[in-house]
Amino acid sequence: SISTMSVAYKDQLYAELKKQHNQKGTLFEDPEFPATNSSLYFHKPPPGVVQWKRPREICENPHLFVEGISSHDLNQGIVGNCWFVAACSCLALKPDLWEKVIPDWKEQEWDSNYAGIFHFRFWIFGQWTDVVIDDRLPTINGQLIYCQSKQNNEFWSALLEKAYAKLFGCYESLAGGNTGDAVVDFSGAVAEAIDLQKEKYYAEQTKEDKFFEDILKVWNRGGIISSSIKMSQPQGFGLESRTDNGLVRGHAYSVTDVKRVRLGHGLLAYFRNETIPLIRLRNPWGKTEWTGAWSDSSEEWSKVGDTERGNLGITVTDDGEFWMSFTDWCKNFTDADVCRIINTSLISIHKTWNKEVNFGKWTRNSDPLLNRCGGCTNHMETFLQNPQYLFDVTKESDEVLISLQQKDRKIYRKEGQGDNLSIGFTIVKVEVNRKYRLHDLVTQQLLHTSTYIDARSVFMRCELPQGRYVVIPTTFKPFTEGEFMLRLYT
Numbered sequence: 001s002i003s004t005m006s007v008a009y010k011d012q013l014y015a016e017l018k019k020q021h022n023q024k025g026t027l028f029e030d031p032e033f034p035a036t037n038s039s040l041y042f043h044k045p046p047p048g049v050v051q052w053k054r055p056r057e058i059c060e061n062p063h064l065f066v067e068g069i070s071s072h073d074l075n076q077g078i079v080g081n082c083w084f085v086a087a088c089s090c091l092a093l094k095p096d097l098w099e100k101v102i103p104d105w106k107e108q109e110w111d112s113n114y115a116g117i118f119h120f121r122f123w124i125f126g127q128w129t130d131v132v133i134d135d136r137l138p139t140i141n142g143q144l145i146y147c148q149s150k151q152n153n154e155f156w157s158a159l160l161e162k163a164y165a166k167l168f169g170c171y172e173s174l175a176g177g178n179t180g181d182a183v184v185d186f187s188g189a190v191a192e193a194i195d196l197q198k199e200k201y202y203a204e205q206t207k208e209d210k211f212f213e214d215i216l217k218v219w220n221r222g223g224i225i226s227s228s229i230k231m232s233q234p235q236g237f238g239l240e241s242r243t244d245n246g247l248v249r250g251h252a253y254s255v256t257d258v259k260r261v262r263l264g265h266g267l268l269a270y271f272r273n274e275t276i277p278l279i280r281l282r283n284p285w286g287k288t289e290w291t292g293a294w295s296d297s298s299e300e301w302s303k304v305g306d307t308e309r310g311n312l313g314i315t316v317t318d319d320g321e322f323w324m325s326f327t328d329w330c331k332n333f334t335d336a337d338v339c340r341i342i343n344t345s346l347i348s349i350h351k352t353w354n355k356e357v358n359f360g361k362w363t364r365n366s367d368p369l370l371n372r373c374g375g376c377t378n379h380m381e382t383f384l385q386n387p388q389y390l391f392d393v394t395k396e397s398d399e400v401l402i403s404l405q406q407k408d409r410k411i412y413r414k415e416g417q418g419d420n421l422s423i424g425f426t427i428v429k430v431e432v433n434r435k436y437r438l439h440d441l442v443t444q445q446l447l448h449t450s451t452y453i454d455a456r457s458v459f460m461r462c463e464l465p466q467g468r469y470v471v472i473p474t475t476f477k478p479f480t481e482g483e484f485m486l487r488l489y490t
Contacts, residue, residue, distance in 0.1 A: 005128065006121050006127075006128035006129060006130040007127055007128070007129055007130065008129075008130050008132075009129050009130060009131045009132070009166075009167070010032045010132075012030075012032065012132040013132075014117065014119040014130065014132050017115075017117055017132060018113070018115050018117050021115035021116070021117060022113055022115050026115070027054070027115060027116030027117075027134070028115055028116045028117035028134045029116075029134050029136070030132065030133055030134040030166075032166070033133060033134075033162075033165075033166040035052035035134075035136045037050075038170065039165070039166075039170050039171065040138060040170055040171050040172065041170060041171065041172040042169075042170060042172055042173075042413070042414040043172060044172060044175075046078070046138070046140065046145055047078065047140070048140035048141065048145075049140065050138045050139065050140055050145070051138075051139050051140075051142075052136040052137065052138055052139070053136065053137060053139050053142075054116060054135050054136055054137070055110075055135055055137070055153075055155050058137070058139065058142065058144070058152070059152050059153040060153065061153050062110055062153050062154075062155055063109060063110060063153055063154055063155070064102070064105055064108055064109050064110075064118075064154070064155060064156045064159070065105070065109075065154060065156055066149070066151045066153060066154040069092045069098060069156065070092055071089040071090070071092045071093050071254060071256055071282055071321075072150065072282075072286070072319060072320075072321070073088075073092060073149045073150060073151075073154060073156070073157060074088050074089055074092075074147065074148070074149060074150070074157050074284060074286070075148055075149070075150055075284070075285065075286045076147065076284045076285055077144060077145050077146040077147055077148055078140075078145050078146075081146060081147060081161070081174050081175065081177070082251050082252045082284045082285075083176075083177045083178055083179045083182065083228075083252040084147060084161060084164070084174055084177060084179075084182055085147055085157075085252075085284035086179045086226050086252035086253060086254040086282075086284050087179045087182035087183050087186065087226070087252075087254070088147065088157050088160065088161075089254040089256070089282055089284065090179070090183055090186075090224045090225075090226060090254045090255075091183070091186050091187075091224075093224075093254075093256060094187075094222065094224070096222075097186060097187050097341075098186075100121060100128075100187075101120055101121055101122070101160070101186050101187075102120060102121075102156060102160065103119065103120075103121055103130075105156075116134050116135050116136075117132060117133070117134060117135070118132070118133055118134075118135055118159050118163070119131060119132045119133070119163070120133075120159070120160050120163040120164075122163070122164065122167065122185045122186065123184065123185055123186070123187060123188040124167065124185060124408070125405070125407055125408070125483075125485055126188075126357060126359065126485050128188075129167075131163040131164075131166055131167060132163075133159065133162050133163045133166055135155070135159060135162075137155075137158050137159075137162065138171070144158055146158065146161055146165075146171060147160075147161040150286060161174070164182070164185070167411075168408075168410040168411050168413070169410075169411050169413070169414050170414065172413070173410045173411065173413045173414065173418070174410070177410070178193075178337070178455070178456065179226040179228070179252045179254070179337050180192075180193060180226065180337030180338075180339055180457075181408070181456050181457070183224045183226070183337065183339045184339060184405075184457070187224070187339065187341060188341075189223070189224060189339035189340055189341050189342075190339065190340045190342055190401060190403040190459060190487060190489075191337055191338070191339045191403070191457050191459060192337070192338045192339075192340070192459040192461070193335065193336075193337055193338075193453075193455060193457075193459070194335065194336040194337075194338060195334070195335060196227075196330055196333050196334055196335060196336055197230075197334045199211075199330075200330075201330040202327045202330040202331045208326070208327065208330060211330070212277045212326050215258055215279075215326075215338065216258050216260075216277075218338055218340055219255075219257075219258040220258075221340070221341065221343075222341045223338065223339055223340050223341055224255075224339040224341070225254075225255035225258070225336065225337065225338050225339070226252055226253060226254050226255060226336070226337045227252075227253055227255065227281070227329070227333040227335060227336040227337070228250070228251060228252045228253065228333065228334065228335050229243070229247060229248070229249045229250070229251065229332065229333055229334050229335075230249070230250070230334040230335060231249050231250045242288070243332070245290060245291050245292045245332070246288060246289050246290045246291040246292075246295070247290055247332055247333075248283065248285075248288060251283070251284070252284065253281040253282060253283055253284070253333075254281065254282050254284070255279060255280065255281055256280045256281065256282050256321060257279070257280035257312075257323075258277075258278075258279050258280075259277075259278055259279075259280075259312070260275040260276070260277055260278075261275060261276055261277075261278045261304060261308060261312065262274070262275050262304070262305070262308050263275065263276060263303050263304060264303070264304075264305065265305045265306075266305060276325060277325070277326035277327075278294060278323050278324065278325055278326065279323070279324060279325075279326050279329045280321065280322065280323045280324075281321070281322060281324070281329075282320050282321045283320040283321075284320070285320055286319065286320040287318050287319070287320050288318070288320065289318060289320060289321070289322040290322045290324050290328075290332075292324065292328055292332075293324070293325055293328060294322075294323045294324050294325055294328075295322050295323070295324070296314070296317075296318075296322055301314060340401070342355070342401070342489055353401070353489040353490070354489065354490050355487065355488065355489050356389075356391065356487070356488045357485065357486070357487050357488075358387075358389055358485070358486045358487075358488075359483070359484075359485050359486075360372075360387045360473070360483070360484055360485075360486065361387075361481070361482070361483050361484070362386070362387070362474070362475055362480060362481050362482050362483075362484070363481055364479050364481055368382070368385055371385040371479075372385060372386060372387055373385070373386065373474075373475055373478060373479055373480055373481055373482075374386045374474065374478050375474055375475060375476065375477050375478030375479070375480070376424060376426075376449075376452055376474050376475075376476050376477075377426055377446065377449060379477075379478050382478045383426075383472070383474070384437075384438050384439060384440070384441070384472070385478075386472050386473065386474045387472070387473055388437050388438060388470050388471075388472050389470065389471050389472075389473075389486060389488070390430075390434070390468065390469070390470055391468075391469055391470075391471065391488055391490065392467070392468050392469070393464045393465065393466050393467055393469065393490060394466065394490075395466060396465070396466050397463055397464070397465050397466065398463070398464060398466075398490050399461065399462075399463055399490075400461070400462055400463070400464050400488070400489065400490050401459070401460075401461050401487075401488070401489040402425065402427075402450075402459070402460045402461075402462075402471060402486070402487070402488055402489075403457055403458075403459050403486070403487040404423060404424070404425050404450070404457060404458045404459075404473045404484055404485075404486050405456060405457035405484065405485045405486075405487070406420060406421055406423055406456060406457070406482055406483065406484050407482065407483040407484070407485075408456060409421075419454065420454040420455060420456055421454065421475050421476075421480055421482045422452050422453060422454045422475065422476035422477070423452065423453070423454075423455075423458055423473070423474070423475055423476070423482075423484070424449065424450040424451060424452035424453070424458050424473075424474065424476065425449075425450050425458065425460075425471055425472060425473040425474065425486075426446055426448070426449045426450075426471070426472045426474070427446075427447045427448045427449075427460075427462075427464075427469055427470070427471050427472075428441070428444050428445065428446055428447065428469065428470045428471075428472065429444060429445045429447050429467055429468070429469055430444050430468050430469065430470050431443075431444075431468065432467060432468045433468075434468060434470075438470060444470075447464070447469070448460065448462055452476045471486065471488065473486050
């Protein structure tokens with residue numbers, strides 16, 4: 001099962017290392033992630049002369065947190081990592097999550113026990129992993145070049161990012177990534193990528209209403225949502241371009257609230273009970289906002305009573321955070337990452353999920369009986385030579401969530417290899433008494449096939465009638481090897 005205990009990355013034990021350095025009165029220097037160019041980049045050097053500095057050399061009074069942690073703490077540096085900054089903003093909104101990712105944070109604050117060492121936890125491929133770092137951070141002209149806080153003496157985000165970069169070999173491996181993937185690594189959530197342009201929710205009211213209900217439910221259950229706008233034409237790396245309405249293309253935004261807002265004033269509003277679905281977002285730059293309907297100073301807010309407005313905390317400052325109507329969000333953004341935090345331990349008011357986790361590999365073998373990478377259903381002659389997993393739906397009908405995640409390949413970017421495999425899965429309904437692998441498809445129905453995509457994870461939610469099923473995770477092409485984790489919730 002997925003353990004809540006953490007393992008030490010590279011066998012580096014934080015408490016022991018800190019104790020050694022405290023006794024010697026020395027500052028930790030991490031041999032596994034040295035303050036050298038190899039930890040920065042493999043191809044594209046940063047724009048200037050880099051000096052590694054500890055926080056005390058950057059400012060006077062460094063802290064992990066200044067006045068607590070908030071989604072407003074963060075600003076993006078000069079390197080294209082808005083996706084990571086957006087994930088940190090999402091994380092900052094959830095105390096139960098960030099306290100796992102930034103363990104014993106009070107003890108990690110600067111005090112008499114400071115030894116230049118910090119540690120963070122990430123959920124890597126089903127395992128909480130404790131990553132130790134030293135606090136030497138890359139700067140140019142005395143300024144941090146990557147993720148940074150608005151207050152120049154707050155360092156949680158820069159240190160967290162350094163630990164994340166260490167997992168993938170260097171900072172450049174983090175250039176261009178996916179917010180949903182980072183959120184999963186912060187939480188163990190199940191990520192669903194939604195193509196808003198393909199779905200065109202705004203074109204059909206009932207479809208949009210149902211989508212809003214789904215998003216609201218995910219949000220109210222502690223889920224994490226982000227969205228972005230694809231570049232219309234491929235542009236240079238890290239190049240972001242603005243739309244006419246203040247949104248930025250090629251850029252990840254964190255969602256910081258989802259609400260039905262009551263329209264009207266006073267008692268009338270109360271009796272009419274007319275509401276509009278709104279969504280609030282934050283730009284990782286900490287400035288540049290949406291200028292359309294429901295933006296900070298737009299006239300739409302006059303339709304909302306003072307009390308309601310006060311509850312929503314409407315500000316007119318350009319702090320990068322803004323509201324927009326759900327319809328406008330569906331229209332203007334191209335992609336959304338919806339990450340569900342699925343509670344299997346607590347009996348929640350909603351429902352508890354039964355969960356099954358399988359770790360597997362697609363492996364090649366010239367013997368068809370032993371080959372386990374047969375490709376998708378386009379290759380029927382080898383399709384059943386894939387890993388197969390049996391599950392039952394015991395209720396008359398049940399909502400089933402399936403998440404297939406491949407092992408992260410960013411670590412191979414240094415060798416020019418880091419591309420994801422194209423993956424997906426098919427669900428087959430089988431006989432209720434079936435015990436063994438399928439070797440041919442005779443009476444069985446292929447019920448659902450996910451999309452095939454070169455993303456780190458593929459998600460499907462479906463209603464299935466009572467019965468026995470087999471889920472078959474595959475790569476798109478036959479004979480492609482890889483490792484995966486399949487999570488199934490009924």
